[in-house]
Amino acid sequence: MVESDSEYEGPNYPTLEATKPGEKPRVVVLGSGWAACRFLKGLDTRLYDVVCISPRNHMVFTPLLASTCVGTLEFRSVAEPVSQIQTALAKDPNSYSFLAACTGVDTDKHEVYCETVGDGKLSQEPYHFKVSYDKLVIASGSEPLTFGIKGVKEHAFFLREVSHAQDIRKRLLLNLMLSQNPGISEEEKERLLHCVVIGGGPTGVEFSGELSDFIMRDVRQRYTHVKNYIRVTLIEANEILSSFDVGLREYATKHLTKCGVRLVRGVVKEVHANKIVLSDGSEVPYGLLVWSTGVGPSEFVKSLNLPKSQGGRIGVDEWLRVPAAEDVFALGDCAGFLEQVGRPVLPALAQVAERQGKFLVELFNRIGKQDAGKALCAKDMPLGDPFVYKHLGSMASVGRYKALVDLRQSKDAKGLSLAGFVSWLIWRSAYLTRVMSWRNRFYVAINWATTLVFGRDNSRI
């Protein structure tokens, strides 16, 4: 029995009951990110019914999220409804999509406990229910690391959800407007328009690049009173883009600097409403603070009473099974190889999650065809080859029609690495082909074209 430390395991909760003999087996998927959606997309729904449980009814195309903050892309272009990715969720009477958070798992009873995410508009709040599974796939993702620093959650913005991007955009435009008011001191103007980004990985670099694009092109044209005050500072503890080829790192550094981004090596010690304090004691006043450091296990994962990998993720074997619990699998950011597997925990990357999603859904379709989809049927089934991750390369935009493409398979390998405008074209085309639906591919292309011709949109909505 694996329960979270919560008080509501009441057996009286409404339940989506277990499937009966003769009915299709039910796969319950927790999550709506890269891993979950790649899995959902490929699942053969002639073999399985599927239930998706997530507080979010859409997938976020995270590599393009930074572009939405400054209006290069529209928010809707980077979101794909889960029910479009797997249409059985929309159409099949025995498949369901629940807007809820999972609060606990009973691996003996093969049940998950859920709590609805709502507005306070159901007659009883919060609403609890249970869902029985034949197979459970945990792909619930990760949370940003705040290193125990107070003030991060209250004052900084993360950049992982569309709502984050929307809030960042609103704050940015608000600060631009407010800084124009009569009587604002020079000091206050500089503070309001100082955008500080913490974390020099692809997210932080892409956002800094987009922001500097926005400043150099749009702010200059549309905010005449304050265009000389707005600045971007990127603070990183070590090297920016540390997983990229050293030549590309130098290129990124030069390019960002040329675009006016101030690169600072430092460690954040304190976060206050109007300033941060670094470990060397220096104070950095800011108007907008974006926190894009690494990620770690979520509260939900921490609460699960399952063996964990190094770093605290749900422990899995080479087939992404949770050995301690039959019929439970885990993948993506929330999962990591157990020590006894003898392989390092993979980085928390979209690419890893997607590859794992593909591997696992192919495994499920195989065992489903062998009638091992139902609960407690797959224990001794041969599962085929284990999962092997092959890094296809990394890409990051640095703004202003320039990007980096690093096609080496690992940090020490040789291989192709490109930078510049051609890379930017590759970056954009790759994303266009990988976006989940024709509708969004169309929208993204249109957005980019429109921004090119008309400039970014800056209605504060």
Next chain:
Amino acid sequence: MVESDSEYEGPNYPTLEATKPGEKPRVVVLGSGWAACRFLKGLDTRLYDVVCISPRNHMVFTPLLASTCVGTLEFRSVAEPVSQIQTALAKDPNSYSFLAACTGVDTDKHEVYCETVGDGKLSQEPYHFKVSYDKLVIASGSEPLTFGIKGVKEHAFFLREVSHAQDIRKRLLLNLMLSQNPGISEEEKERLLHCVVIGGGPTGVEFSGELSDFIMRDVRQRYTHVKNYIRVTLIEANEILSSFDVGLREYATKHLTKCGVRLVRGVVKEVHANKIVLSDGSEVPYGLLVWSTGVGPSEFVKSLNLPKSQGGRIGVDEWLRVPAAEDVFALGDCAGFLEQVGRPVLPALAQVAERQGKFLVELFNRIGKQDAGKALCAKDMPLGDPFVYKHLGSMASVGRYKALVDLRQSKDAKGLSLAGFVSWLIWRSAYLTRVMSWRNRFYVAINWATTLVFGRDNSRI
């Protein structure tokens, strides 16, 4: 001296000081709606500097707002930044756009008092400042009428701003998702999915039409579990579309009914969290309540110590001047002819506001050329012909590729009135030509085309 009943007329507030001799006269415009933006668009900025003060930095293309709630159009397509409508606000060092609400006017000193609209992120909250004007144009709009009924503001949605449309959309998608949860009773499911619209004018009718489109086309395809539960009820005290030709009204009634909208004649007496009560005592449970009755004077207008028209709007003469205060003009929903003018107060329509905006800006450009733009210079200037409103016709969509076009100049005139698909084409083309910028025309056309091909988008963002 005309001040609102507020406590902060402090002379120490930061001030945008009065223009000096030799400098261009400054026009201060309060508002960012139809009247304000039509005025701003046409203002000759070689003659005037301009300051726009509004809590909103964009204009909302209200006829298309209903379409954004269900995803036919994107929110951004119906919003136009004020600084794009009048580029001097973006580029000219002596023109300004302030994100603030006006709290009072000192007509002797020629000053307006302002309070910033923000997030609580300025060092002092709230932030007050003053702006001196040579000429003041009050176009601050109106507020929805709630007839003193408790609960409207807490539980119902208005449909006048993009944020309203966003909230309606989120709630609608949330209710669709929540109603699918295990264990939800039939009664609760029906309540959650009952969308009730109060007010049978164009806004209410258009929204009901869009909603029934959404249900018949998208919900049917994407929400298999609840598609038979979702319903739309439109409640109107008198006749729907009462300003339209009677034949068109009958057409609209038939068409809405055919699309599944239940038309109810009734008067709302009470509004509670989960139900409304009509004056005949009947109770109507709802999951989504949209309040689109008429509009009336805002709190700001009520607070101004100026003579008012019938209905409580700021009183103006036939040249849209406020006779009691030199250099002050008012137009749009917030203004109405004084009784002594002998003309009826015009309806609160976008068309009226736009015509008035055009009239007034042409007047301003004329007197500006005669060097009467500065304060206290235009008192005896001949102003030309007074404003005359000529109704060009009314249009309303009723959903499902059908619309009404009523080209009569008044309720009792004869004239062309059309209904059906051709009208729908006219409705859509008219809006395309009237949207303020090429960018948005492009976006609107693309949105419509995409919805036609791919269906509406229903990510809950």
